[in-house]
Amino acid sequence: MTKVVASAAEAVGDIRDGATILVGGFGMAGMPARLMDALISHGARDLTIVSNNAGNGDTGLAALLKTKRVKKIVCSFPRQADSYVFDGLFRAGEIALEVVPQGNLVERIRAAGAGIGAFYTPTGHGTLLADGKETRTIDGRDYVLEYPIRADVAIIKAFKADRWGNLIYRKAARNFGPVMAMAAACTIAQVDEVVTLGALDPESIVTPGIFVHRVVHI
Amino acid sequence: MKWTRDQMAARVARDIPEGAYVNLGIGLPTLVANHLAREKEIFLHSENGLLGMGPAPPPGQEDWDLTNAGKQPVTLVTGGSFFSHADSFAMIRGGHIDICVLGAFQVSVTGDLANWHTGEADTIPAVGGAMDLAVGARKVYVMMEHVTKKAEPKIVERCTYPLTAARCVSRIYTDLAVLDITPDGLSLVDIVDGLAFEEVERVTGRIAKR
Numbered sequence: 001m002t003k004v005v006a007s008a009a010e011a012v013g014d015i016r017d018g019a020t021i022l023v024g025g026f027g028m029a030g031m032p033a034r035l036m037d038a039l040i041s042h043g044a045r046d047l048t049i050v051s052n053n054a055g056n057g058d059t060g061l062a063a064l065l066k067t068k069r070v071k072k073i074v075c076s077f078p079r080q081a082d083s084y085v086f087d088g089l090f091r092a093g094e095i096a097l098e099v100v101p102q103g104n105l106v107e108r109i110r111a112a113g114a115g116i117g118a119f120y121t122p123t124g125h126g127t128l129l130a131d132g133k134e135t136r137t138i139d140g141r142d143y144v145l146e147y148p149i150r151a152d153v154a155i156i157k158a159f160k161a162d163r164w165g166n167l168i169y170r171k172a173a174r175n176f177g178p179v180m181a182m183a184a185a186c187t188i189a190q191v192d193e194v195v196t197l198g199a200l201d202p203e204s205i206v207t208p209g210i211f212v213h214r215v216v217h218i
Numbered sequence: 219m220k221w222t223r224d225q226m227a228a229r230v231a232r233d234i235p236e237g238a239y240v241n242l243g244i245g246l247p248t249l250v251a252n253h254l255a256r257e258k259e260i261f262l263h264s265e266n267g268l269l270g271m272g273p274a275p276p277p278g279q280e281d282w283d284l285t286n287a288g289k290q291p292v293t294l295v296t297g298g299s300f301f302s303h304a305d306s307f308a309m310i311r312g313g314h315i316d317i318c319v320l321g322a323f324q325v326s327v328t329g330d331l332a333n334w335h336t337g338e339a340d341t342i343p344a345v346g347g348a349m350d351l352a353v354g355a356r357k358v359y360v361m362m363e364h365v366t367k368k369a370e371p372k373i374v375e376r377c378t379y380p381l382t383a384a385r386c387v388s389r390i391y392t393d394l395a396v397l398d399i400t401p402d403g404l405s406l407v408d409i410v411d412g413l414a415f416e417e418v419e420r421v422t423g424r425i426a427k428r
Binding site: 026027028029030052056076077078079080087090091097099100101102103104106107110121122123124125126127128129169170171172173174175176177178179206 | 264265266267268281282283284285289294300301302303304306307310311335340341342343344345346347348349350353354380381382383384
C-alpha cells in the first residue's frame with residue numbers, strides 16, 4: 001500500500017471542472033506551489049478555492065487565479081500588499097469573493113472534517129459578515145450559526161511523509177494543513193521528503209495518514 | 219505634546235505582566251514587542267500558529283516557513299511551539315489569550331470596535347483574525363492615534379465604520395492618553411506629561427478623572 005504518486009501531474013490528474021478545492025498555506029508559508037502549477041497545466045476550470053489569502057505575487061495560488069479558471073474564492077484576508085492578481089480580477093468583476101473571519105474559516109473546515117453539521121460561534125456576531133445568518137444567545141452570550149465547508153480536494157504542503165501518508169510539517173508552514181487534510185474527499189500533499197515507514201516518530205506525527213490520499217515528493 | 223509611536227508602544231508594554239499570553243495585531247501594536255522588558259517572560263502568540271514568537275531574524279537568516287501574522291519573517295524563542303490554525307484559533311476563541319492589542323479606525327465609548335473595513339464601495343474587504351481576537355481575547359486593548367489625520371475623533375459615541383465586534387474593548391492607548399472603558403464611560407488612566415486634561419477631553423468627549 002502506497003499513497004506516494006510519481007508526479008504532481010498524476011496527483012491532480014482527476015480534478016474536475018467545478019471542483020471546490022482547499023488550498024493550504026498562510027501567505028507563501030505552506031503554499032503548495034508546485035501542485036498549483038500542476039493544476040494550472042491540468043486545466044480544470046470553474047473552480048471554487050478556499051484558502052486563507054487570495055494569492056501572493058505571481059506564483060502558487062496567484063498563478064492559478066491568473067488563468068481565470070477560479071470563479072469564486074473563500075478566504076479571510078484577500079487584500080495584501082502583493083495580491084495584485086486577485087485585486088485586478090475582483091475589480092473587473094471576474095471573481096466572486098466570500099470573506100470569512102479566520103477563526104470561522106478554519107472551524108468551518110474543521111467541522112466538515114469532523115462530521116459536525118453546523119456550529120455556533122461568537123465571531124462576527126453583530127457585524128456585516130453575519131448578515132442574514134441565524135443567531136442564538138447561549139448563557140448570555142451571542143452566537144452566529146455557521147456551516148461546514150466541504151471540499152472535493154485539499155491541496156496542502158508538508159515537510160515529510162511516509163508511504164501511508166503520515167505527515168509532519170515545518171515550523172509555521174503547518175497552519176491550515178492538518179485541518180484541510182481532514183475536510184476533503186481527496187487530500188493531496190506536496191512534501192519535501194518521503195521517508196521510510198517507521199522513520200516518523202509516532203508521538204510526533206501531526207496528520208495521520210487516514211486523512212491523506214496522495215503524496216508527491218517535490 | 220504627544221507620545222511618539224515608540225512611546226505609545228512602551229506605555230502598552232509597561233501594562234503587560236509577566237507570564238501573560240499576548241497577541242499583537244498588525245501595524246502599530248507590533249511595535250509593543252520591541253518594548254517588553256527582558257526580565258519579564260511574556261508569551262507572544264501569532265494566529266498563524268506560533269507561541270513564543272521572537273524578534274525578526276538578522277538579514278540573510280530569514281526562514282520563510284517561520285513568519286508572523288503579517289507574513290514577515292520572525293524567530294521562535296526557546297520553549298516556543300508550532301501548531302495548526304485550529305489550535306491557534308481555539309486559543310483565541312476559547313479565552314486562552316490574556317491580552318490582545320489591536321489597531322482601530324474607531325472605538326465607541328461603550329467599547330465597540332471598528333478596525334477591519336472602511337465600508338467604502340471600492341475597497342476590498344479583508345478581516346483576517348480581527349473578529350476572532352476581538353471576541354475571544356480576555357482583554358482587548360486598542361492602540362491608535364487619538365484623532366485622524368483630518369483631526370476627526372476616533373473615539374466616538376457610535377462607530378460609523380462597520381463593526382469588528384460590539385463591546386469588546388477594555389482600554390485605549392493613544393498618543394495623548396490611556397483611557398479605560400467602564401460601564402460609566404471613559405476613565406482617565408494616564409496622560410502625556412504636561413498635556414492639559416481639558417485638551418484631551420476636547421477631542422474625546424466626557425472623561426471621568428480617577
